Amino acid sequence: MINASDVTFAYDGTPVLAGVGLTAHAGGVVGLIGPNGSGKTTLLRILYAALVPSGGTVLVDDRPVGSLTGRQLPQQIAVVAQEAPSELPVTVADMVLLGRAPHRSALQAYRTEDHRIAAAALHRVGLRELADRAFHTLSGGEKQRTLIARAIAQQAGHLLLDEPTNHLDVRYQHEVLQLVRELRITTVVVLHDLNLAARYCDQLVLLDRGSVVAAGPVAEVLTPAVLEPVYRISVRTVLDDDCVQLVFRPQPAVD
Numbered sequence: 001m002i003n004a005s006d007v008t009f010a011y012d013g014t015p016v017l018a019g020v021g022l023t024a025h026a027g028g029v030v031g032l033i034g035p036n037g038s039g040k041t042t043l044l045r046i047l048y049a050a051l052v053p054s055g056g057t058v059l060v061d062d063r064p065v066g067s068l069t070g071r072q073l074p075q076q077i078a079v080v081a082q083e084a085p086s087e088l089p090v091t092v093a094d095m096v097l098l099g100r101a102p103h104r105s106a107l108q109a110y111r112t113e114d115h116r117i118a119a120a121a122l123h124r125v126g127l128r129e130l131a132d133r134a135f136h137t138l139s140g141g142e143k144q145r146t147l148i149a150r151a152i153a154q155q156a157g158h159l160l161l162d163e164p165t166n167h168l169d170v171r172y173q174h175e176v177l178q179l180v181r182e183l184r185i186t187t188v189v190v191l192h193d194l195n196l197a198a199r200y201c202d203q204l205v206l207l208d209r210g211s212v213v214a215a216g217p218v219a220e221v222l223t224p225a226v227l228e229p230v231y232r233i234s235v236r237t238v239l240d241d242d243c244v245q246l247v248f249r250p251q252p253a254v255d
Ligand SMILES: Nc1ncnc2c1ncn2[C@@H]1O[C@H](COP(=O)(O)OP(=O)(O)OP(=O)(O)O)[C@@H](O)[C@H]1O
Pocket: 011, 012, 016, 034, 035, 036, 037, 038, 039, 040, 041, 042, 043
């Protein structure tokens, strides 16, 4: 479980988050949504202790995230961040194997078991045939799937993803989020695509200008009354096999 409450953060004195709360229950998928610049990435980075809030608390299975040291943090939380790793000449297989690093001591070699888990993770994202390719030669979508395989190999109890469907074609957008769901790991995922959020998240947290304006089950957050003032676009909901989906239309210009 991840529980953030009353989180406040500022970059160089400029407030970005004010009194934000978020709860991801064990095994559930929480979608973090909101317009550009609303604070989604900042909040996600606070959840994995890459940023320290000026106020509030973040608990991971009831422990303050800041108290998780060394290998404890990556054993608890796997992260698929937006920044692609550097141009280091590593193979795809080695990149995924890095997910096993928190499970061995610094001087210990990877075990057969680590290689098996990494290979299975690569297979799961459909990239087994690219195992020997240099990571930096992959397409954006292949890189993204490799990083998700690394997170799977990490076998942490919590998964945080920042726009994991960036660069993915429409089929892989659905495949990756379906995979994330099937992992049954406590997950927080930043998503811009509200229809993907509707389909694959249990709960949504909607940020606007650094505050939570709505939070709860998908059907309670993805309503025209909630979304239209935040995104300033006309929204219509339709049901597709009991799943809320949204149709957007620009609002008429005001003279
Ligand atoms: N390192 C930084 N230094 C200063 N300001 C920052 C920094 N990172 C983000 N910001 C600002 O903080 C605010 C929130 O940014 P953040 O990236 O968290 O939003 P976001 O909701 O993830 O945006 P997007 O949807 O565009 O990715 C924005 O106004 C942004 O310009």
